[in-house]
Amino acid sequence: MSIKTPFVAVDGIIQLFDSNENFQGIVLIERKNPPLGLAIPGGFVEIGESVENALVREMKEETDLDVEIIRLLGVYSDPKRDPRFHTVSIAFVCKAYGSPKAQSDAKEVRVFKIEDIPFDKLVFDHAKILRDYLMR
Amino acid sequence: MSIKTPFVAVDGIIQLFDSNENFQGIVLIERKNPPLGLAIPGGFVEIGESVENALVREMKEETDLDVEIIRLLGVYSDPKRDPRFHTVSIAFVCKAYGSPKAQSDAKEVRVFKIEDIPFDKLVFDHAKILRDYLMR
Numbered sequence: 001m002s003i004k005t006p007f008v009a010v011d012g013i014i015q016l017f018d019s020n021e022n023f024q025g026i027v028l029i030e031r032k033n034p035p036l037g038l039a040i041p042g043g044f045v046e047i048g049e050s051v052e053n054a055l056v057r058e059m060k061e062e063t064d065l066d067v068e069i070i071r072l073l074g075v076y077s078d079p080k081r082d083p084r085f086h087t088v089s090i091a092f093v094c095k096a097y098g099s100p101k102a103q104s105d106a107k108e109v110r111v112f113k114i115e116d117i118p119f120d121k122l123v124f125d126h127a128k129i130l131r132d133y134l135m136r
Numbered sequence: 137m138s139i140k141t142p143f144v145a146v147d148g149i150i151q152l153f154d155s156n157e158n159f160q161g162i163v164l165i166e167r168k169n170p171p172l173g174l175a176i177p178g179g180f181v182e183i184g185e186s187v188e189n190a191l192v193r194e195m196k197e198e199t200d201l202d203v204e205i206i207r208l209l210g211v212y213s214d215p216k217r218d219p220r221f222h223t224v225s226i227a228f229v230c231k232a233y234g235s236p237k238a239q240s241d242a243k244e245v246r247v248f249k250i251e252d253i254p255f256d257k258l259v260f261d262h263a264k265i266l267r268d269y270l271m272r
Contacts, residue, residue, distance in 0.1 A: 005144040005181050008224050045141050047222045051213040072211060075226050077187040086183045088144050090211050090224075 006077065006086040010055040011042030011126070013093050013133050014067055016100070016111055026117060026130070027100050029062055030108035035083060037123035040130065042089065043105065051090045062106045065096040073133055081125040091129050142213065142222040146191040147178030147262070149229045149269050150203055152236070152247055162253060162266070163236050165198055166244035171219060173259035176266065178225065179241065187226045198242045201232040209269055217261040227265050 014027035029041050043058035045051055052069055059067040073091040081087070100109040112118070114134065119127045150163035165177050179194035181187055188205055195203040209227040217223070236245040248254070250270065255263045 003143055003180055004183055006183050007139055008141040008144050044139055045213070045224065047140055047142050048215045050215065051211055051224060072208075075187055075208060075211065077181070079184045079186065088181065088187060088226075090226075 006079075006088045008045045008051070009042055009087050009089045010045055010051050010058060011040045011089050011091045011129060012055050012059050012067060013040055013073065013091065013130065014059060014063065014065060014100075015070075015093065015095050016065075017095065017097050019097060025111040025113045027063055027065065027096070028110055028112060028117070028122075029102070029106035030110065031123065032105060032107040035123045038110075038118060038121040038126075039123050040091070040126045041106065052092075055092050055094070059094065059096070061103050063096075063100040063109050064103050065098060065100050067094040067096045069094045073129065073136075076125055076129060078125065089129075093133060142215075142224045144181045144187070145178055145223050145225045146181055146187050146194060147176045147225050147227045147265060148191050148195050148203060149176055149209065149227065149266065150195060150199065150201060150236075151206075151229065151231050152201075153231065153233050155233060161247040161249050163199055163201065163232070164246055164248060164253070164258075165238070165242035166246065167259060168241060168243040171259045174246075174254060174257040174262075175259050176227070176262045177242065188228075191228050191230070195230065195232070197239050199232075199236040199245050200239050201234060201236050203230040203232045205230045209265065209272075212261055212265060214261065225265075229269060
């Protein structure tokens with residue numbers, strides 16, 4: 001049986017809080033690999049791991065944060081959303097505490113207040129994903 | 137770049153109505169291929185199609201019904217949910233009118249009232265998916 005399906009990835013909208021539960025902002029990364037630009041942290045799901053485990057792993061790898069998943073936001077699968085190849089992304093809303101640090105997969109990690117998110121700098125369909133998040 | 141991710145599939149909980157908007161039941165199929173048993177209709181997403189288009193195509197191919205998507209139910213990705221290989225399934229709730237007919241991919245199509253769904257006959261994690269649907 002020869003099955004070919006799109007790649008599966010996860011993306012996480014990380015709501016960052018301080019230890020007093022004060023909202024600090026949304027965590028975005030400056031991508032190290034093409035397409036270059038600002039992105040919601042995320043990555044590919046590995047064979048053998050659930051999408052939830054992939055999300056927690058990828059958030060740690062890119063931002064050093066230990067996230068808690070709050071809810072599934074949506075599934076983004078337009079064949080043109082990733083300029084490299086067809087990738088289906090499962091987007092989650094999550095929560096974390098502490099200070100993010102850019103890890104191997106990210107050039108830089110930044111925290112944005114809702115009103116300061118630079119929608120025009122976002123790669124893929126991440127502006128759409130963030131708008132969907134803000135409108136629910 | 138060598139990327140390997142799980143396969144992506146879609147599954148649809150079809151709420152069937154008659155032309156007077158009377159609920160007829162949930163559409164399930166008797167699988168033609170292993171694992172044999174009763175299943176929510178579904179299938180693999182093709183490269184180049186969105187998960188929503190894959191859902192509409194697969195429902196037509198298996199039941200002959202033209203479905204309308206109502207909402208995303210969830211993403212099911214336990215590596216052990218499919219005994220053959222790791223498949224991530226995106227499950228939708230949808231709606232259709234008319235009479236289902238078993239098409240090429242299904243041996244038989246059946247319509248069950250909620251209280252008559254034979255949970256113990258369902259393959260994969262479809263009993264769990266149906267329970268999640270009924271509990272929301």
